[in-house]
Amino acid sequence: MQTHTVTTPFGRRSMTLGMIASQVTAQTAPEGATVHKWHVFRDIKEARMALGATDRALAILDALLSFHPETAFYGDSALIVWPSNEQLIGRANGMSPATLRRHLANLVDCGLVVRRDSPNGKRYARKGQGGEIEQAYGFDLSPIVARAVEFKELAEAVRAEKKAYKVVKERLTICRRDIAKMIETGIEEGVPGNWGTVHVEYQAIISRLPRTAPRQVLEEVAAELDDLWTQIRDVLESFVKSQNLNANESQTERHIQNSNTESKTESERGLGIKREASGSAGETDNLRSLPKRE
DNA sequence: ACAGATTTGTCATAGTTGGC
């Protein structure tokens, strides 16, 4: 992010374009807009990673929100709170002052709050003769109202992404389990084929799976496993069919000799599978429970 | 278990305002 250093009457502080943008956003909060601060906070928590906010920064935002007496925030109302660092520490689980400052800076960087600095850097509110607040210096919470819709959409996107991630993980687990079972069945039932090569291919695909993989990688690996799954299943299925056929033929047409005309399926060729001695019809019992794809 | 990355705490320094 591009950073500019701004000279203020009370010292020099770096200001990012993001901070300026959030100040502009805060100034253009839609008039009449009303949000429930804790509802928006919940969305922000869900979208935390996308916003770039730390978990402890959100603990501070929680504390800042608690300093505003209203639960409903209006776009055209004053949303400045001015707790001292000591007060904030008290409501933020007693974190150290330096940590508090770092995470306050994080909140500002993320555009969740805007600093309204006083000339001396202290946070306070100046009251008029009637006791009404004329000028407040502290943290402006108006981005909570101005960006409420954005936070909600981000939270929904995060939820959707989490769900998609969970779905592909499940798909991967089921596929892995199915393939392992089918290879095991192929070997145990003596289905002709180079099952060692199949297993190596399976391991090669699995080995490309990092411990923590982004969803896109999971999708790619799952697609490859799906292909392998289909190939293996085709082989097992055609074996079952050929066994059933042989059993029928042996019952009705015992006198007809094997014409050696049977051909290998595409999947068999793809897996380097050779037809060898056929087993008895009874050997196919365990294959009847082959996994089905939707 | 270990190395590297990240976070946290401590300390030093610097700024302004307001009271004496």
Add this chain to the structure above:
DNA sequence: GCCAACTATGACAAATCTGT
């Protein structure tokens, strides 16, 4: 002018977390 109160920032070491 001096000091107290309050805040901010940066450097550095220690602690904690994370991925392999």
